[in-house]
Amino acid sequence: MDEDGCDTKSEDFGQIRIDRPFYEDKQLREDFCYQKPKGPNVAKEWSRNFRFKKLLVQTIPVLDWLVKYSWKHDFVKDIISGITVAIMHIPQGMAYAMLGNVPAVVGIYMAFFPVMIYFIFGTSKHNSMGTFSVACLMTGKAVLEYSDPSYFSTKGNIDGSTLIEPTGYSPIQVATAVTFIVALFQLAMYFLRLGAISALLSETLVSGFTTGAAIHVLVSQIKDLFGLQIPKFKGNFSNVYTIIAIFGELSKTNAAALIISFITIVISVLNNDFFKPIVARVSPLPFPMELIAVVVGTLMSKYCNLEASYQIRVVGDIPVGLPEPTLPEFSLLSNLIVDGITISIVTYTINLSMALIFAQKLNYEVDANQELLAMGLSNIFGSFFSCMPVCASLSRSLIQQVVGGVSQIASIISCIILLTVLLWIGPFFQALPKAVLASVIVVALKGMLMQVLDFWKFWKLSKIDALVWLGTFLSVVFIGIDIGLLCGVGLSLASIFFLSFKPHTCLLGHVANTDFYLDIKRYKAARELDGIKIFHYAGGINFATKSIFKSDLIRLIGINPQKEVVNRAKLAKYMGKVDECKINSENLTNKLEKVQNKVNTKLRCLILDFSSVSHIDPSGVSMLKSITDSFMKLGIPVYIAHCKEPVYEMLTKVYPDYTAKIGFRSFPTVHDAVHYATVLFSNSMNSSISTINIQF
The missing domain is CATH 3.30.750.24 (STAS domain)
Structure with missing residues (x-):
């Protein structure tokens, strides 16, 4: 011992x-x-996996789970969950629509039209489909790039050096074209059975990417928080140009907008950190602080005439009723291929990640490829009704599960409530200050912004993973979201390549x-x-x-065996010439014996x-x-x-x-x-x- x-x-x-x-x-x-195993019989596998009844149930999952649904025990739970999620959809939808540079009502459209399709084809019981900050921001980049500048700032739209020529396209036309091409890519991935492609986006990459995107979202909302008039920048390094412009305009801060933002943020943070945990002990239903902030902000703006008296920017016109179905602008599709690929992969990865979390927690199965079909069809349908690409929201999905939601029937309940908003209540929010919506977004970003601490976690676990996180984060923040995602994927593949060489x-x-x-x-x-x-x-x-x-x-x-063989050959050659050269062979003999014994003894x-x-x-x-x-x-x-x-x-x-x-x-x-x-x-x-x- x-x-x-x-x-x-x-x-x-x-x-x-x-x-x-x-x-x-x-x-x-x-x-x-x-015996080496034989390859599968393709004909038998095809016959077994593609029988009509089995294929029908796999393609339309609602036909399977709806007949097993317990209306007596689960319907009330789904009603409560649906009402709660609908309340969250209103402020979040309107706020995130601003990130997409489209009218606020689009966020509510996204919580209605695509969700009905996901109910039929989706396999997750708890994903709350609709707006998601990162997806809306990525769509907003394309909207800003290809829409007529007259829809935005009165100061014009620049990319840091040159003016963009007007295209004549409205933001809605560009957004729906993005949605359509995202749907095409997701459907193509489904037919090619590429559900596993989400594995390219590792936990490290997703964390760095979403944290960097959260910084983009935060920067984009500062102008509304401070009531500043800042032009919208396009292209790479837009974040840098925006930050420079903000510092140049800080002296022109709208005090009224800043006060509204400060009050909304403080109350929302206090609610999330202190009041919400207290309510959770008493009731499973969360306190709808975001909706209350939106309603109170709207009432104050309307009756105090904030827009005219203090130049507070408001949401503006919200149409009553449902939008008319319209085909996307197909002439735009060729320009949106890169945006479509990045958004389709990012939204699918986030959606599948959340679905797998709930499936593992509650012990049910999620089909990765079927999720591609569900998202693709949802986006196809949504593109006809003024929608941006949809994605599951972590906050809404978590609430949908925590308050007792059992199935996607909760989403249908939510759709019914939102339909009421679209048909009758929408115009009420026309006077809502944009500062309130910006505050809602900033408070919702807390979770993603806190992911910056993940860098130290990854640093302790693996220096290579930490470098992937840092490279992805910095490229997203300082260059652009799409370039950042590409850099992140490249760094992840490089890390795999590097590790395979070690x-x-x-x-x-x-x-x-x-x-x-x-x-x-x-x-x-x-x-x-x-x-x-x-x-x-x-x-x-x-x-x-x-x-x-x-x-x-x-x-x-x-x-080194090859070197030892050469050494032996050289010494043997010299030994053969000892007699001819008439030199003492004792030293050479000793050397040869040492070379032979060195290897054999070791x-x-x-x-x-x-x-x-x-x-x-x-x-x-x-x-x-x-x-x-x-x-x-x-x-x-x-x-x-x-x-x-x-x-x-x-x-x-x-x-x-x-x-x-x-x-x-x-x-x-x-x-x-x-x-x-x-x-x-x-x-x-x-x-x-x-x-x-x-x-x-």
């Missing part, structure tokens, strides 16, 4: 007994009837009286066996990593542990053969242990006769290889290696 209580005493290997015959890989496969390698040692072989640098109880080196490699061996495998092997075992057998080798390509096999041949020239056998079937098949495919070569053998476990080498050392040199049959 050492001072840490570890048993580091070297034990005789023969003390271990495993009650099974000794195996090599080739014999193991013969004895246990190994495989884990180590030497394994034996733990006495066990069949464990562990990293000798991490386990004090693991001791190297005399004359045997066990090299562990974790990762793939291919044309790109073969040099890393070779260099790490040479570094860890301390022997290493008599090399075992390659392939238990963590996931893949090997022909280039890797060629490298492996070259190294093996070099060791064999030194009289050192090389054994492969714990080789996965696909790796073994590649070895035998590239070199079918390699298992027949003396010194290059494959074993099912490291233990088999070590035992074979140990017995081989103890047998006489005349023993036939190929006929040894060991019971242990």
Whole structure:
């Protein structure tokens, strides 16, 4: 025992007994009837998976879950949940519509038309579809880029250097065109079964991206919080230009707007941090502070005539009734491809992430590909009714679940209430100050802004992940949302590429009286066996990593076989010329003996542990053969242990006769290889290696 209580005493290997015959890989496969699995029967798989009834239920999930719905026990819960979510939709929808540079009523449209389609095709029971700050902001970028500037600031619209020529398109036309192309991409992803594409957006990337987008949202609302007249900037670095313009206009702050913003923010924060937890102990229904702020702000603006008296900017005209169905402007689609791709991936990833959270929490299944179909059809339908791309909102979805919502019937209840607002109540909010909506947005951003602390969490867990987070965040904040997302994906892929070039390698040692072989640098109880080196490699061996495998092997075992072979050849050549040159051969003879003994005393057998080798390509096999041949020239056998079937098949495919070569053998476990080498050392040199049959 050492001072840490570890048993580091070297034990005789023969003390271990495993009650099974000794195996090599080739014999193991013969004895246990190994057969490479056949590919699936495409016709049978297609027939089984695409039967009409099964396909119908998979495509329209409401047909399945609605017949099982418990109207007696669950309907009241969904009514309460639907009413609560509808109350949240009104202020959030109007506020987030401002981020999209479209009329406030569009936010309520988004909580009505697409939601009805998601009810039919969606698989999440608790996702609250509608407006989402990041999606609306990304859409607003395209709206600002391609809409007629006369719809916005009276000072014009600039991108930092040049004026944008008017296009004649209204913000609604651009927004619906974005929605339509987002739908096309999502439907294309569904038919191509690309639901797993969301895996490209890691937790690190999503955190950095949404935090950076939250900064964009915050900056975009400062002008309304302070009542400033600032032109809308387009293109890259728009955030920087906006911040510079804000500092240039701070002296012109509208005091009345600032007071309204300050009061709304303070009351909302106090409600969220102090009052809401108290209410939660008494009632499952949250206190609708946002709606109260909107109603009170509207009443004060209307009866105190804030717009005329204090130049407070208000929401303005809100039409009564439902919008007429209109086809999107197809002439715009070619200009919106990049925006469509980014928005479709971001909204789908966020939507699926939230759906999976609730599904795991409440033990039901969510179909990733079906979610693509549901979102695509929802956006197609919404694009005909003046809607921006929809996405699930974390705050609304959480409330929908917390207050007892059981299914998407809660969303239908919410739609019915919002229909009432659209038909009769909408014009009431025309006098609502934009400062109130900006305050609602800023308070709602708290959760995303606090994600900045995630950087330190990722830094502690992985420096590479932290750099991905930081690179994504900074590129989103200072360059642009779409460029930032592209940079984030690039950094994530680069990190994967970098990690694949840093495989884990180590030497394994034996733990006495066990069949464990562990990293000798991490386990004090693991001791190297005399004359045997066990090299562990974790990762793939291919044309790109073969040099890393070779260099790490040479570094860890301390022997370069190819160099040693060359040294031996040189000394042997010199020894042949000793008599001709009439020089003293004693020194050369000693050198040759040292070269021969150096390798043989240090290493008599090399075992390659392939238990963590996931893949090997022909280039890797060629490298492996070259190294093996070099060791064999030194009289050192090389054994492969714990080789996965696909790796073994590649070895035998590239070199079918390699298992027949003396010194290059494959074993099912490291233990088999070590035992074979140990017995081989103890047998006489005349023993036939190929006929040894060991019971242990």
